[in-house]
Amino acid sequence: MGVGPLHIIGNVLASDIRMATPILIAALGLLLVNEAGLLHIGVEGTMLIATLAAVAGSYYTGSVWGGLLCAIIAAGLMGLLFAFLTITLRANQTVVGVAINILGSGLSAAMNRVLFGVSTTIASIDTFKNLPIPGLSKIPVLGTAFFNQMPIVYIAFLLVPVISYFLFKTQPGLNLRAVGENPGAADTLGINVYRTRYIACVVGSMLMGVGGAFLSTGLLTFFSEEMVSGRGYIAIAAVIFGRYKPTGIMFASMIFMAGNVLANLLQVYGVGIPYYFLNMLPYILTVVALAMLGKSTMAPAAQGKPYRRG
């Protein structure tokens, strides 16, 4: 392969897609939770727990897939906790979300020290490798961008049509949306609002866990404290900016993380902007995008409101 502008574009795209993946999966998970009418700002904490669980799982099972499973279970448990507090006990969802973030931050750091000690050496673990799709990955430019990625990347982008179909073309999807828009109506139509919300919350959190696992065993190969570094919040922004539609969320994630790619690129080419300013780019993009969106949100009508039967 030659080193020309096309080659750079291919690499930039590949890197944007890779960087967007954890945001995309977490945001799709959050979408399911939101559609059930739950306001969940604890994405960051849920992902953090999963980053550590993935590293630990990979370390002890010797397989990155074992790590992924651990991350899914850990994040699912966080989802269950969130569901219990907000659905059963009807606690304020914003407060519980904040608590999940603090818990995720503290628990992941503490567990890391328990499991791996306070040493500076990094445990060597199995991580995700690129899985080129035979044939397709040889297409110039696009091949590198789309078909020479890690397995989770493929899964993330396949989830976009899958979740889209689920939400808008299946009975459970319709029921889920009804619960988020008007739980009272759903209840009168025989839908178990509590159960629907529990399932959506746990499954959605599991997806956030996949996003977290990809951070620590895909993009990077180790756990470090606070390594999610705001990506959970960017996922929240991606759902809103993507107007609660899977495809919209996909583009939102890619636009936000293009800032990250650009920052890396500028750094490589040695533009005289300090590194720290460049690193702000994705966050600045997020703020600007949300500000442009203004008041016109498409959030489910019952989001954030606890439901009490009868």
Next chain:
Amino acid sequence: METKQNENIILEMRHIYKQFPGVLANADICLNVRAGEVHALLGENGAGKSTLMNQLCGLIKPTSGDIVIEGKVVHFNSARDAMAIGIGMVHQHFMLVPTMTVTENCLIGATDAGYLKLNYKQAAKRISELAEKYNLEIDPEAKVGDLAVGQRQRVEIIKALYRGAKILILDEPTSVLTPQETGELFNMIRSLTEKGFTVLFISHKLNEIKEICDRVTVLRLGRTEGTYNVAECTVNDLARLMVGRDVSFSIERKEGTEGEAMVQVRNLTLARDAHTNLLTDISFDVHAGEVFGIAGVDGNGQNELVECLTGAKHATSGTAMYEGKDLGKESTRQIMSSGVSHIPADRHKAGLILGMHLTENLILQDYYTPKFGKGALLDNRAIDTYASELIERFAIKTPSRYEYAGSLSGGNQQKVIVARELSRNPKFLIAMHPTRGLDVGAIEYIHGQIMKQRDDGAAVLLVSTELEEVMKLSDRIGVLFEGKLMGIVNPSETTVEEIGLMMGGTRLEDIRK
């Protein structure tokens, strides 16, 4: 008049008890409904109607007692069970998702619509067929949020029919309709019963029960008063059964108290955005000693009009002159301190602070005046004395003046607001939905208090969606439709039909042409 056991009973509720923590909502309620009849369930707020119906449609379970459908005892674990057996409920507050289409709304929770592949087209077709068969015109592809209230109700009925309902429960179905829409609804009900459906009609509007129902079961304080043939009862009989005493429906009206124009509203306009208005060119006068009623279906600009007159919103153009001031431009504090009182539409959200004591709620309008304190300090003794005085004068039933406003009954909460506002001896009283959700006794009392203000020379602006209330109290009536005044009429010279047409958007001059 007690009806006998009769064959052809489709639904029976036997000795239903429902115990909530601290409240026995239903005590030994018996109900039997014949196939193909329109059976009324009559009772005041809190009589246990809703609780009983929620049990019938599977949302809650009875503490004891049996529900018998076509001779078989049934037990419902969820609304789905009740629907499966043919019970469909049209709730007072519609159970629809406004962002979805009519068809999607019918498909929510459906069990036969294809699990992983929704049969959307097939469902839309069936809805069209149902609509045609029962004269319920509706577009299956329309977004529910874009439909008018009457049409939404139709969607609810279709939704129930789509799920195979044979017994339709209509909970206060006319409370959101114009008289014409009510007429249409009654026609629908008649055509449904002709085709073999059974309708349970929940209401406290006696005239409607007389008009549409065959038999009536009266509930009072959670118990059954009895079941009667509607044809054998007068409206007064029904009222006595419902309330437990004689009720006076007329109101004493002193004539000739009307004075100068206290409030002059001229071309009042409030813009929503660059293209649409919430209020357009509203002009009317309210005279001293007059009740000026505003009728209209909820959401046609009543809120905005009152907000413009009380300083919550500032008019885009036009004026509302009161004592040389333009209410459309003043602040709420300036308006309220110049002899204007306001009974807000929503007593929980705007009328009271539920988490505060009665004493505090009673001085919300005047807490800053020297009467109740010096500087930043409140004079608690003066406040207590004042509160006790009002509680006695307005007969507010409360264990103590330190009770939280939120723990009183609806009627007593409304009395607290009325006490606070009327004790200020207003020259201009704005009363919005002053009796919404109250029982007959409390309504009587509050109507009396409003009329007393009028007789004492205050200008009263009464905004209500209860046409009966507006017709009864007002000296003149203006009708709002989509933010425009359709006309001003004198209640003695108009008819319900005429007002109904205006509520539906026809101008007075076009009606009387």
